[in-house]
Amino acid sequence: MASKQINNIPDKSYIDSIQSVGFSPIFIMGDHRFGTTLLYKTLVATECFNFVKAYHIIKYDEIIYNSVNKIENQDYVSIRYEDLCYKPETTILKILEFLELEQRVTLAYDKLIEPRTLKLLPEVQAKSERIRHKLQPYFDYHGYDI
Numbered sequence: 001m002a003s004k005q006i007n008n009i010p011d012k013s014y015i016d017s018i019q020s021v022g023f024s025p026i027f028i029m030g031d032h033r034f035g036t037t038l039l040y041k042t043l044v045a046t047e048c049f050n051f052v053k054a055y056h057i058i059k060y061d062e063i064i065y066n067s068v069n070k071i072e073n074q075d076y077v078s079i080r081y082e083d084l085c086y087k088p089e090t091t092i093l094k095i096l097e098f099l100e101l102e103q104r105v106t107l108a109y110d111k112l113i114e115p116r117t118l119k120l121l122p123e124v125q126a127k128s129e130r131i132r133h134k135l136q137p138y139f140d141y142h143g144y145d146i
Contacts, residue, residue, distance in 0.1 A: 014068065080142055087112045 003052045026049070030036040043049040051103065056063060077098040088109035096103055132146055139146050
């Protein structure tokens with residue numbers, strides 16, 4: 001029986017790259033609604049800090065692999081409100097697939113999600129053309145014909 005090397009380090013070829021990375025972690029902690037989100041968002045906006053999410057820890061291997069191999073990773077899923085209302089099961093399954101989760105129960109989506117009519121505030125209605133113009137790239141990206 002051949003023995004396995006138990007000290008195999010898959011990241012060994014990248015260890016030297018870490019030497020050039022200089023950082024000191026900062027942990028922001030606080031009670032609920034104490035401004036921690038505002039603080040980390042403000043620090044990140046200075047471009048002097050990076051924010052590490054649980055996603056970065058959980059998907060560490062995939063992120064490193066994609067970075068080293070120059071593979072672009074789309075770490076979001078885009079959904080439209082209309083799709084959630086009119087095709088809720090398909091939309092929820094798309095989200096679950098993206099998150100690599102399996103549906104545990106069958107839901108009556110038509111009972112949970114109902115479309116609403118659009119009612120704009122008068123202030124928004126008065127500026128709707130300007131808003132539409134500014135958001136046109138977003139509308140084009142999501143397939144809205146406005």
